[in-house]
Amino acid sequence: MAGDEETTTTAATLETTSTWAVASVCFILIALSILIEHALHLLAKYFNKKRRRSLIHALNNVKSELMLLGFVSLLLTVCQKYIAKICIPRSVGETFLPCKTLTESDSEEETKCEEQGKMSLLSRQGVEELQYLIFVLAFFHSLYCVLTFGLGMAKMKKWESWEAETRTLEYQFTNDPRRFRLIHQTSFGKQHLRYWSEHQILRWPACFIRQFYPSVSKVDYLTLRHGFIMAHFAEGSNYDFQKYIKRALEKDFGVVVGGSFWVWSFSMLFVFFNAQVFYNYLWLPFIPLVMLLLVGTKLQGIITKMCLDSHDKALVVRGTLLVRPSDHFFWFGKPELLLHLMHFILFQNSFQLAFFTWTWYKFGFRSCFHDTTEDIVIRLVMGVLVQLLCGYVTLPLYALVTQMGTSMRTIVFTEGVVEGLNRWRRKAKKNIARRNNHSARPSLDASLDNSPSFNTLDTSFSVDLDQPSSDAGYLTVEISDEETVATKRPEPRQKLGSFEGFDSCKTS
Structure with a gap:
């Protein structure tokens, strides 16, 4: 019997394992x-x-x-x-145990x-089980982000018809700048200027309800689109705002799908609070849902505040109601803060689903990690609910409202336009450098060195490309690697020219 036990123990090592088996598994x-x-x-x-x-x-x-x-x-x-x-x-x-009994x-x-x-x-067994959790987490986080991004893109698909409507004669006639209307008579004003808008206590519950249906209405999209174009482009521009939002969301997706130190730190807190004494299934799965609803309420509140701001500045509108993008509508004046909150929500929800799947696989469906039916139901329902709300409701609303900050992002240009402008900028620098070298080339002999006129001559000079040109017919555009491009409005006001779709860039 002892020999059998010794044989069983030895068989677990590579010394007594067939080489074909090792080679096959490795292959x-x-x-x-x-x-x-x-x-x-x-x-x-x-x-x-x-x-x-x-x-x-x-x-x-x-x-x-x-x-x-x-x-x-x-x-x-x-x-x-x-x-x-x-x-x-x-x-x-033996403190903060997830189970009541210890496994020897x-x-x-x-x-x-x-x-x-x-x-x-x-223990060694605990380390091996922890490795399974890491693999499950990697799979769930990647899959969860892709599904959320896909749901958001599916919801924004119908914005294409709204964008196409802005090029019709009916839309141009309805929003003719020669027409004057009271703000309360506009569709945007009728939707947001109500009795609850003036009172903050009533405004937040109303915005909380409005984030569900419709999360983004046609009136909100067209009004915010008009405010964005008027702030950064020429009036009457046919800029494709829907494609811009799509590109901006793709760029934000690159941030959400990654990880960061503070997000991983909160994940370790989640593991810590998984102890049985905390009864975490009664409150921990609700944290991503509460944060998601808070973000959606804030986004709806920003739209209402922009309408109130326009109403306070003028009671009569010309053509379409004009909302003015500004950072002060957002928390701490930073629109990018909402992106980090979305990142946290997605990561924590995927982590909880991964943890549930891991404990189910390793310890069974009715293990000490989930010894009550309420625990299983709450975790599964919250995970699916946050997934659907985040992808189909909050994410499209976030993609639209976060474009209403003071600064315009560089993603406003297409890849082809950015590459063309960068090539033009590099070529201009080379031409200026070549011109400078050519002008500094004349040789000076001793007689010229003794001449007073040449002694006072300064042959070194520099050209600053960032300085505005005195000729009003030229516009300097600088593309950098930074996230945003600050827009300045010189006196008299000068704007970028109109864009036709995303394939050409005209400057005036």
Whole structure:
């Protein structure tokens, strides 16, 4: 009997394992890894062909996230023996347990700790189970972000018909600048200038309800579109606002799909509060939902505040009601703060679903992690509900309202326009440098050096491309790698020219 036990223990090592079995397993794992890497490479090649650099950036963030989780898994594998050797007092190790009962382990490291009257900080088996959680989290986070982004794009698909309507004669006649109307007579004013708009106590509950249906109405889209174009472009421009929002959302998706230190820190707090004494299933799954509803309410409140701001400045409108984009409508004057909140909501919800799936797979559906029916129902319902609300309701609303800040993002230009302007800028710099070198080339002999007129001559000069030209017929455009482009309105007012779709850029 003892010999059988010894044989069973020895069979678990590579010394007594067939080489064909080891080679077969390694070959299968390597083939799967190469297949996944090749699929990601083909996807990046497709995005590059379609000139979707924002999606390429998002894909790179996914790769970085997978690499990070891979490093964590590798470190756990290498350090699992040393972690198990760390002994802590039993009174400390038996606090904040997810289960009421302890599972005994007979590993060599834990046996040594038990001989000292202590227990291991984290057993080898616990490290192996934690590695499963890392793989599940990587899968769920990537899948969850893609599904949310797909739902948002599906919801914004109908905005294409709204954008096409702005080019019809009926729309131009309805919004003729020669027509004067009271703000209360406009559709946007009828929707937002009501008795609850003036009272903040009543405004927030109304905005909370309005985020569900309709989350983005046709009137809101057309009015915010008009305010954006009037703030950054020439009046009457046929700029395709819907495609701009789509590109901006793709760029934000690259941020959401990645990870950050503070997001991972809150995830570790989630693991900590999974102890049984906290009854976390009664409150922890609701945190992403509460934050999501708070963001949606704030976005609807921004639209109402912009309408009230326009009403306070003028009672009569010419053509379409004009809302003025400004950062002061947003929390702390930073529209990008909403993006970080969306990132946190998506990551935490995907983490909770991944944790539920992991405990289900490793410990069973009715394990001590989910010993009550209420726990299972609440976690599943909250996870699916946040997924649908975030993708189909809040994300389109966020994509529209966050464009109403003071600054205009560089994504306003298409990839082709940005590349063309950058090439033009580099060529202009080369021409100026060549001209400067040519003008500084004449040789000066000794007789000229002694001449007073040449002694007082300064041959070095510089040309500043950023200075505005005195000729009003030229417009200098500078494209940088920063996220936003601040818009200045010189006196007299000068704006960018109209864009036809996204394929051409005209300056006047």
